[in-house]
Amino acid sequence: MAEAGIALIKIAVVLGFVLNLAALLTWAERKQSAVIQDRIGANRASVFGLRLFGLFHIAADALKMLTKEDHVPQTAEKFIHGAAPFISFFFALMGFAVIPFGDVLRVGGREIPLRILDLNIGILFIFAAIALEIYGSVLAGWSSGSHYATLGGMRGSVQMFSYEIAWGVSLLGIFMVYDSLDLNRVVLRQGDLLWGVLPKWGIVTQPLGFLLFLAAGMAITKRVPFDLPEGESEIIGYFVEYSGMKFGLFFLTDFVLTILISALLATLFFGGYQLPYLEPDGFRFPWGATWSLDHYTVVFLQFVALVLKIVFFCWLLLAVRWTYPRFRYDQLMDLGWKVLFPLAVANVILTGLVLTLIE
Amino acid sequence: MAEETTILESSEMILNMGPQHPSTHGVLRVKLKLDGEKVLDAECIIGYLHRGMEKIGENRTYPKYAPYLDRMDYVAAVTNNLAFLEAVEKLLGLECPPRAKYARTMLAEFQRIASHLLWLATHALDIGAMTIFLYCFREREEILKLFEEIFGARLTCNAFRVGGLTEDLPAGWLEQAKAFTDIFPSRVDDYEGILTENRIWLQRTKEVGVISAANAIDIGLTGPALRASGVKWDIRKAMPYESYADMDFEVPVGTRGDTYDRYLVRMQEMRQANRIIRQCVEGLPGGDFKAKTPRVIKPPLGEVYHSIEGPKGEIGYYIVSDGSTIPYRVRVRPPSFMNLQALAQLARGHYVADVVALIGTLDIVLGEIDR
Amino acid sequence: MEQLIFYSLAGATVLFGMLVVIARNPVHSAIFLIGALMCIAGLYLQMGAEFVGGVQILVYVGGVMVLFLFVIMLVNVRTAERVRQLSPEWKTALLLAGALSVELVYLVLKGPGVFATAAPEAIPALQGNTQNVGAALYTKYLLPFEIASVLLLVAMIGAVALARSRMD
Numbered sequence: 001m002a003e004a005g006i007a008l009i010k011i012a013v014v015l016g017f018v019l020n021l022a023a024l025l026t027w028a029e030r031k032q033s034a035v036i037q038d039r040i041g042a043n044r045a046s047v048f049g050l051r052l053f054g055l056f057h058i059a060a061d062a063l064k065m066l067t068k069e070d071h072v073p074q075t076a077e078k079f080i081h082g083a084a085p086f087i088s089f090f091f092a093l094m095g096f097a098v099i100p101f102g103d104v105l106r107v108g109g110r111e112i113p114l115r116i117l118d119l120n121i122g123i124l125f126i127f128a129a130i131a132l133e134i135y136g137s138v139l140a141g142w143s144s145g146s147h148y149a150t151l152g153g154m155r156g157s158v159q160m161f162s163y164e165i166a167w168g169v170s171l172l173g174i175f176m177v178y179d180s181l182d183l184n185r186v187v188l189r190q191g192d193l194l195w196g197v198l199p200k201w202g203i204v205t206q207p208l209g210f211l212l213f214l215a216a217g218m219a220i221t222k223r224v225p226f227d228l229p230e231g232e233s234e235i236i237g238y239f240v241e242y243s244g245m246k247f248g249l250f251f252l253t254d255f256v257l258t259i260l261i262s263a264l265l266a267t268l269f270f271g272g273y274q275l276p277y278l279e280p281d282g283f284r285f286p287w288g289a290t291w292s293l294d295h296y297t298v299v300f301l302q303f304v305a306l307v308l309k310i311v312f313f314c315w316l317l318l319a320v321r322w323t324y325p326r327f328r329y330d331q332l333m334d335l336g337w338k339v340l341f342p343l344a345v346a347n348v349i350l351t352g353l354v355l356t357l358i359e
Numbered sequence: 360m361a362e363e364t365t366i367l368e369s370s371e372m373i374l375n376m377g378p379q380h381p382s383t384h385g386v387l388r389v390k391l392k393l394d395g396e397k398v399l400d401a402e403c404i405i406g407y408l409h410r411g412m413e414k415i416g417e418n419r420t421y422p423k424y425a426p427y428l429d430r431m432d433y434v435a436a437v438t439n440n441l442a443f444l445e446a447v448e449k450l451l452g453l454e455c456p457p458r459a460k461y462a463r464t465m466l467a468e469f470q471r472i473a474s475h476l477l478w479l480a481t482h483a484l485d486i487g488a489m490t491i492f493l494y495c496f497r498e499r500e501e502i503l504k505l506f507e508e509i510f511g512a513r514l515t516c517n518a519f520r521v522g523g524l525t526e527d528l529p530a531g532w533l534e535q536a537k538a539f540t541d542i543f544p545s546r547v548d549d550y551e552g553i554l555t556e557n558r559i560w561l562q563r564t565k566e567v568g569v570i571s572a573a574n575a576i577d578i579g580l581t582g583p584a585l586r587a588s589g590v591k592w593d594i595r596k597a598m599p600y601e602s603y604a605d606m607d608f609e610v611p612v613g614t615r616g617d618t619y620d621r622y623l624v625r626m627q628e629m630r631q632a633n634r635i636i637r638q639c640v641e642g643l644p645g646g647d648f649k650a651k652t653p654r655v656i657k658p659p660l661g662e663v664y665h666s667i668e669g670p671k672g673e674i675g676y677y678i679v680s681d682g683s684t685i686p687y688r689v690r691v692r693p694p695s696f697m698n699l700q701a702l703a704q705l706a707r708g709h710y711v712a713d714v715v716a717l718i719g720t721l722d723i724v725l726g727e728i729d730r
Numbered sequence: 731m732e733q734l735i736f737y738s739l740a741g742a743t744v745l746f747g748m749l750v751v752i753a754r755n756p757v758h759s760a761i762f763l764i765g766a767l768m769c770i771a772g773l774y775l776q777m778g779a780e781f782v783g784g785v786q787i788l789v790y791v792g793g794v795m796v797l798f799l800f801v802i803m804l805v806n807v808r809t810a811e812r813v814r815q816l817s818p819e820w821k822t823a824l825l826l827a828g829a830l831s832v833e834l835v836y837l838v839l840k841g842p843g844v845f846a847t848a849a850p851e852a853i854p855a856l857q858g859n860t861q862n863v864g865a866a867l868y869t870k871y872l873l874p875f876e877i878a879s880v881l882l883l884v885a886m887i888g889a890v891a892l893a894r895s896r897m898d
Contacts, residue, residue, distance in 0.1 A: 037493040080761070121860060124784035131791045135764070138795070142757060142802055147374050150802060151396065151711065157795050164792070181860050224487055225559055233382040233485045234715045325559045326487025328712045329396050 002110075010116050014096050017307075021314070022255040023058045029255075029318050030054070036322045065248035073241050075145030084143060085242065085249035088136025092256040095129040098122050099263045100184040101306055102273050102299050103280070114299070115184060122183040123175075126264065127168060130220060134160040136253070137222075137229055137238045144241035152238030155329065156222070156229035162336030163219040163226075169344035170212035173351040174268050177205045187272035191279075197286050199276045202269035208347045210269045212340055217261040218317060219336070222254060225324040228332060262313030263306075270309050273302035371399065374711070378407045382485045382715040385725030389702070389714065398714060401706035403699060408729035416689030421447050421656045422521060424686070429515035432695065432727040434477050437470035437506075437518045438669040439727075444519050445600060446665035446676040450658035451521070456647040459523035460602040465536070465639035466509070466518060467601070467667075468632040472543070473502045474670035474722075475629050479550060482622070482719035486563050491553055498546050501539055508532055521656055523649030533640055540637045547629055554622070564619035568705040568717045571616060578704070579697040582672025584721060587624045588616035594668040605642070606635050618720040625722075657684050671695055671722050691730060695723040735776060743769040756801045764794050781860045 027042070031054065034041025045056035072081055102114030119125050134156055141153015178186040192200040203210050219226040230237035239250045266272060277285050278301060282292035293301070327335065374391040377383040386407035392400040412431060416424050428443050429436035441463060448455070455463070480495035503513040508529050510516035519525065554560045570580065575588040585592055593610040595603040611627035613620030660682040666675025672694030681687040698721045706714050746766035753759045767790040774783035817823065867875045 033489070037490050038497060039493060077757075119780055121780045121784045124781070124788065128784050128787035128791070131788055131795075134795070135791075138798060139761075142798075147372060151374075154799060154802060155396075157799055160795065161792070224489075227487070228712075231487075231712065233487065234712050236381070322490045323553070324488065325483065325554075325557065325563060326712075327559060328563055329710055331562050 006112055007116065010112075010114075014099075014101070014116060015093065018093065018096055018256060018259055019252075021259055021310075022252050023062070025255045025258065025314055025318065026061065026251075027055060027058050028315070029321075030057070032315070032318055033322050036319070062248070065245045068244035070244040070246060071241075073145060076241065077143040077145070080139050080143035081241070082246070084136050084140035085239075085246045085253075086136075087139065088133055088253045089249045089256070091129045091133035091136070092253045092260065095126045095133075095260045096263065098125050098183055099260075099267060100187055100272060102302050103184070103188065105299055106295055113184070114303075118182075118184070120180075120182045122181045122186075123171060123268075124181060126260070127164070130257075130260075131160070131164065133253070133257070137250070140242065140250070141229075141238035144238075146241050148235045149238050149240050151235045152229045152231070152240065155231070155235075156238055158329070159219060159222070159226065159228060159332065159336075162333045163216045163340070166212065166336055166340035166344050167216035167220060169341065169348060170209050170216060171268065172344075172348045173206045173209040174202050176348070176351050176355060177202075183267055183272070187267060187274060190271040191274045193277075193286065199271060199274065201271040201274075206269065206347070206351070208343065208350075210265075212344050212347065213269070214265065216336070216340055217265065218320065219332070221257045221261055221317065223258065223317065224321040225327050226332065227321075227326060228329060231326065258314055258317050259310060262310045262317060265313045266306060266309035272309075273306040275301060275305045278302065278305075376714065382481075383718055383725075384481060384723055387699075387718070387723070387725055387728070389706075389718075391706070391711065391714065393711065396711045398706045398709055398711065401703045401714065403702055405699070405725070405728050408725045410730065412730040413689050413691060416686055418685065420684045421658070421686065424689070425519075426515070426517040429512075429517055430726060431691070431693065431730060432474075432669070432671065432674070432724045433514055434724055435470050435474040435670045436514065436516045438467050438474075438667065438674060440516070440518045441467055441601075442665065442667045442669065442674045443676050444521055445667065446663050446678050447521050447656065447658065449665050450661060450663045450678060450680055451652075451656070453522050453650055453652065455523050455601075455650050457602070457644045458646045459519075459648050459650070461639050461643045462524055462528060462648065463519060464601045464603060464606070465636050465643075466506075468635045468639070469502050469505065469536075471632045471670040472629050472636075473499050473506075475625050475632075476502075478625065478670075478719070478722045479622075482716070482722075483554065485715045485719045486560070488554065488557075488560070491550060494546070494550060494553075498543065505532070505535060505539065508535075520649065520652075522652040523647070527648045533643065536636065537640050540633050540640065543633050544630060547626060547633075551626060555626070561619065563712075563716060564622055564720075565617055566615075567618045567709065567713050568720060569615060569617045570701060570705065574704075575616065575701075578701050580672065580701060581694050581697060582669065582722075583621055583624045583628060584672065584698050584701070586610065587613035587621040589614055594666060594673060600667055602639070603635075606638055608635050618716055621720045655684060657682070666692060669694055671724070671727075672698060691727075693727040693730065695721075695725075695727045699723050699728055732776070736773070739769050739772045739776070742766075743773070757798070760794055760798050760801055763797070764791060767791065767794070779859060781863050 030042045042054040042057045043051055045051070045054065045060040047056055072078060097117040098115060098119055100113075100115040105112045105114055117125070137156040138153040141149045141151070141156065144150070174186065175181055178189045180186055180189070186202075190199065190201050194200045194204060198204055222229050230239075239247055242250065277283050278298065280295070280298060282290060282298065284290050372393045374393050375388065376391055377388040378386040383389065388404040388407065390402040390404060391398055410430075412427060415427055419427070425440055425443055428439045432439050476495040476499040480492040480499075483489075483491040483495075506516050507513050509532065510518055510525075570578075570584070570588050572588045572590050575585050575590060580588070581592070589612055591610055591612050594600070595608075596610055608631045609627075611624050611631065613624050658678075658680040660680060662677070662679040664675060664677040666673045668674075673692065674694055675692035677688075677690040677692070678686050679688040702714075702717060702721060705717050709717070743766050746762045746769060749762040750759045750766060753762060768787060771783045771786040774780075774786055
């Protein structure tokens, strides 16, 4: 019973974190774009004259979407049309189950692993979740009964084909270096030091893998320059026939995926919850100084480190959107198959060679 | 089941782009025949914004007709007006004083910049670059403010009167115009910094929608779309009107005739327009701002065709006068209408995403096409 | 509890499998196919074969996506819904299905031990089963594995060649 309770608490913490950050990102995207584009940005919503940099727009948007008419076109497949946004949203959230947000928490003689699900296939679980997530947009495109939406759905599926393989292969190097698919083990092994100074983070051992994963990951989030399934100036997107909160779910899914990709980037390439030189009993600097901390402080610091890393990558992914034009359908596939995929394979071979040589 | 059924359908798909579509720049409807995303055939359907502009001309006196023309190419009202008024002046045999000529030249070039800015903003937005849109609008806003001070309107400026300007330039206006020309080249550098060397932008525009010089002439393209194909034809140079003969400027031409060249030509044109404005501001002569005109405009019997180089190409008016205060017939030669003729030809073999880029690169305004 | 999960997953698999065949709309068939495949993945997970379960979802769900595209692009769904579903050869099919089910019932009643099977090897507890799969593929079953991959490569090249000749 206690196990179930702890699991529920963990789920609540992760869900709360992700959903709140996603809501915050909708605001951050507006404000960030406003700064980039030399304007003020959302600042109209106010509570008793208090504007708070437009933060109330998050609530205002949610309220607006919830109260809007939920329109289903006559030509739509009613059931699938209704289910599609939930499929997208559900599977996007599912990916967070295996992201470790700490090692173990020792409370009252009990060791609590700080992740929802301890699976030794770790990353495969996320891949599977994202493969299923894309069904949401494809089904939405197909079931809307509109040519524009269908084109959007088709673009979505083609994009998944073109990038998921390069995405997966770009990570093989990481798993070869850290010798596990389990995300927590990958993070733990990134706590080692290289030559006694440099933290052995993924970015150090797999710089090419990082770039490939970042590029393919941006394609997975379906944001500019890879926002072809949406392509608002061309085909308006797979969700063209959605309104109200169902559209809102698709909209949020984009941000949830952005957070998921950021979390993966942080976990796999930037040491996850690891802080440089922070051992389970406190800081141990390479020049000999130590600063011992108790268990709870360490766990807390690690959690904060992970959150900051995730927020940083969210910022990066959002900023890209306002600087690039959009790829074309064929160019996108060319990039995925002819550039990213061969590079990813070359990265695997190179990593293998180096590892053998070191041994 | 007796009827012959096949569950395999031909892979052609008809996609109606518009009239309500964010990237058809108004109410253009393009019927696309698609194979997957490849365009097999495109058909432009126009007329959703038809207001009978030419017919209205047969029922209004010459000065009263001019404001209607602002609503044709509503992003280039000044040049629309100018072409008509020059045609009327030609009918009357009227010569404007030099101050009016310089001011008109300057304002026409401001309008060219404003129109090109709007083109760049929407073209880039169509291709997915959102930030450039707001940068362009920032500068366009400055121009519209300048317009507002003179004309009292931002968009549909009823700019001039037969024989010159409505009234003299407001005090302090020239300084503001000069200040704009000071900063504008650096702003164009900004736009070019975002796009000109951007690899995605290059991929999306190079070799897309290539028009050969001969083909461009056959279709009847004018303006930047023609010059990007390598034909050096600019009415400002070929048949100078207003004070263009006094101005020192270059006519940029392209070589390949693709979307990227059209982009480069227009970017260069903005810089040249800025140069012309600068020269006008510095060399603005004194004297009257309006020629002596009769109280009632009543051109003699006859007909005239007069065209000028608008931002989008040759904007021309053919007026038949029966000697009364009302034109017998007005016919417009709108550049957008001619330029649109290239779309169907260009779209074939490209992707849906390119169609959007092509509509953008031809720089059309539906108010002018449908009239 | 374990029994309950197994039977509900197995039952759902069979149900989805039937719906794949019965559904009139090809897109619905594809969706039911995903459902069936996910239930099978669930069965793998229950057996502790996490790796196989994960790969099952990844590979098959991706595969069904291709099917999906074909359906959307090539099949006229409205016509397909009206097409007579029963094949004219239904009598033969019924005969074969009957024979197969008799066989199955016989085997189920006879219980385990009908075929000689190798005793399951003890799996080292600490090692994740990803490593086990990898080790087995690259040591014991290296040749079949490589042959299978060459076969797939041939199929892929064949598909590309077919598509190319149509494009020219």
